[in-house]
Amino acid sequence: MDTALAKKGHFWTTESKLAYLLLIPGTVFLILFMFYPIVYVFLMSLFKTNKFGKILKFCGICNFKQIFLIKDFWAVLGRSFLWTGLAVLTKTLFGIVIALLLNVEYKGRRVYRTLLILPWASSVPISVMLWQWVYNADFGLLNQTLKMLHITQHPPYWLAYPIPAFFAAIWVDIWIGIPFMSLVFLAGLQAIPKDIYESAVVDGVNQWQKFRFITLPLLKNILVIATLLSTLWTFNDFNTIYILTKGGPINTTDILITFIYKYSFNFLRFGPASAMAVITFFILLGVSIIYSRFYFKGEE
């Protein structure tokens, strides 16, 4: 009987009345500062706007047409995917290796674990400023260290040229993301029962086979969810690029997120910027729906 009652909330039972009452404040805020702005940006993408962002007149898909004609837009779109793919892949690999190193019992493991978290715990804008100084070509300690360790005698001018600047920026993003990946994978590894490995040892399986055929399949769920989450974060990483290079030299390190910001607040072209925001919205929506699917799958 209890389950029959609990199965479906009828619209105006007291319980659901209370629920709606409790949900009002939070929902109102989300509607005002999240959904209404999204709707507004959709509308704006269909109108001509002046440089104060004031809507002038309806023009259909004019803003979309316009951005598709900008050569930089396609370069930026492509770079956003390259940026995301490369960074997520590197973070995942680092994460797995570090998690494996931390999953063994030894003295001082907790110290390593604590120190590992620092890049994530640190405030992102401040970390990026810090990296900007690290990358300084004349007085920065990175290039000095590269010389001291005889890695190269002619280290690049990191932030002055497009390709080094791109790699410099992507490394900062990776660096911020490594701790989360390592910790999630570590949690996943620690959940694997030890006796599974013990029976494998009896069967004479080597380390690599153990990893490939036991650990990896058992980590699959967590691997999917962590990489999806990391994909969203990486794609959305505004701070790293804006603070480190401001998208420069000449837009060569911009990704969609920073490009939208610059188009609106530096170039004051709100129409095309809204159109790009709409496109970004759909990309993010797609990935986050997949993420939610897997999240709930893990939950059940």
Place this chain on the structure above:
Amino acid sequence: MVEKNVGLKKAFIYFWATVIILFLLFPFFVMISTMLKDFNQVYSKPPFWIPKRIAWENFKVIWTKYPMAKYFLNSFIIASGSTILNTLLCIPAAYAVARLRFKGRHFLLYMFLVVQMFSPVIVIISLFKIMSKLHLLNTYISLILVNSVFTLAFNIWMLNGYFQSIPKEIEEAALIDGCNRVSTIYKIMIPIAMPGVVTTVIYSFIASWNEFMFALTFIKTMDKRPLTVGLYNFIGRWMVQWQYLMAASFFALIPVVVLFFLIEKQLVQGLAGGAVKG
């Protein structure tokens, strides 16, 4: 034979763990080295690691000659304001989705999860216009409002998990003892779910303390800038006083790093969901 193998394996692990940690902490070593040097040591060629003279005066200069105290205060006001607002909004909503049955509950949960992934950049154009219409540009309130909203969905999610883990019987007993539904929330549920509430409080404080983009866009005068934007404005002059910036960063990092360590485990679990519970 086996003994030797174990020793070798340990040495291997220590070696690589140390290499990776040193590699990852590299920028922090740079920070510490730079904040202890004076201007001439910072701008010397070739650069060196160990300061020849420790410039303790840096730590004084940032508080006396630069508006560090003001930035700190601004960050503190904005972060506290958005944390309070966020908590007030998030507790009732989380309780409702965790405990009460109503139409659209599943949809709402799903939506909260999707919403937390949206980039603020998508809505910043609209929010800028909204804030300007409401005459809220260049105020603390504008940042308090947006910061509290952008952590709201995630916090409702996390707290929802905590509320759900509380056995129903406890609440039922309280109801029988004459508590009504609302008073059970703050007399029973919140005290039991305290670790979860603390996690969400700390998380939203950290998130607004670290927020950069909205502050950069909404705040135009120096006296309202939070730390992140204040420090960012150190850069961009023709010669940056890196030793001061590094010393200031060091202070700005301490509170968030300490707070972060308190919630790190819950955060990983909240983000990865059922996948880490194992």
